[in-house]
Amino acid sequence: MDYLTGFWISIYGETAKHIKLDHIHIWEDMSGKQGPLISPAMFREFMTPNYKRIVAFAKDHDIPVVSVDTDGNMDIMMTVLSEAGINYVLPFEVQAGCDVVAIKKQYPHIGLYGGIDKRTVAVGTAAIDAELLRVDPLLHGSGYIPGLDHLVPPDVSLDNFRYFVERLREKLYRPSP
Numbered sequence: 176m177d178y179l180t181g182f183w184i185s186i187y188g189e190t191a192k193h194i195k196l197d198h199i200h201i202w203e204d205m206s207g208k209q210g211p212l213i214s215p216a217m218f219r220e221f222m223t224p225n226y227k228r229i230v231a232f233a234k235d236h237d238i239p240v241v242s243v244d245t246d247g248n249m250d251i252m253m254t255v256l257s258e259a260g261i262n263y264v265l266p267f268e269v270q271a272g273c274d275v276v277a278i279k280k281q282y283p284h285i286g287l288y289g290g291i292d293k294r295t296v297a298v299g300t301a302a303i304d305a306e307l308l309r310v311d312p313l314l315h316g317s318g319y320i321p322g323l324d325h326l327v328p329p330d331v332s333l334d335n336f337r338y339f340v341e342r343l344r345e346k347l348y349r350p351s352p
Contacts, residue, residue, distance in 0.1 A: 180225040184232050191236045198240040199233050201226070201261075206247030208271045215255045223259045230260030240286070246325070248272045253282050265289045268324045276312055279319060286318045293323040296339045297330045303339050307346055314346050321347070 190196060205212050205222075213221075226241075233241050242263035243256055248271040249264075256264060266289035267273040275290030291310055295302040313319040321343060327336065 176221060176225045180228050184228065187232060187236070187238075191238075196236065196238045198242065199229060199238055200242045200244065201229065202244045204244070204246045206245045206249040206252060206271070208247050208268075210248050210250075211245075211252050215251060218252065218255045219258070223255065226256075226259035226261060242286075242288075246271070250278065253278060253285070257282060257285060262286060263288070266322070266324045270294065270324075273324070275310060275319070279313055279316075283318065286320070287313075288320040289322045289324045291321055291323050293325050293328055293331075296323070296335050297328055297332070299335060300338055303335065303342060307339075307342055311346065 187196065187199060205218075211218070230241050232238075240263050241261055242265065243261050244265050245252065246266065246268060248268070249256075250273060253264065262284070263286035265287070267275045267278065267287065269290065269292035273290060275287050278290075279287055292306050295306040310321060314321060
């Protein structure tokens with residue numbers, strides 16, 4: 176982790192000399208369906224120091240977003256990610272037990288992306304409507320970008336995907352309550 180952190184910071188540093196960066200993304204996939212692959216204590220010992228180095232670099236270079244993509248159920252890791260300075264997390268897989276509405280209530284200071292069950296888009300319009308209703312409380316607040324909880328599955332029809340996109344667009348562009 177120390178080597179990779181130094182390696183990536185050197186790349187970010189060279190890049191930041193030429194363009195304004197607005198986002199550093201860490202793709203670590205440290206969780207599975209049953210939870211994180213390492214304990215919060217191990218994360219704090221081995222990963223937090225390096226995450227803090229990346230966050231410090233971001234602050235020194237006025238990079239506002241440091242995000243982590245971690246698959247699976249990472250609910251119990253939100254605290255350690257927050258402690259490390261991570262301010263944006265994705266994708267919140269529903270099939271692994273993640274609930275973006277509950278997580279946003281507990282961690283309002285962290286931006287969230289995803290959390291819409293990708294499997295519902297394959298089922299049909301009623302399932303899509305029900306899933307969008309579930310995340311509706313987040314759609315007009317701050318700190319949430321709606322999106323599927325992972326890649327679009329191959330069993331999603333074009334018609335269902337179009338319906339999903341149109342319904343989400345309607346919900347996002349309706350007047351706020």
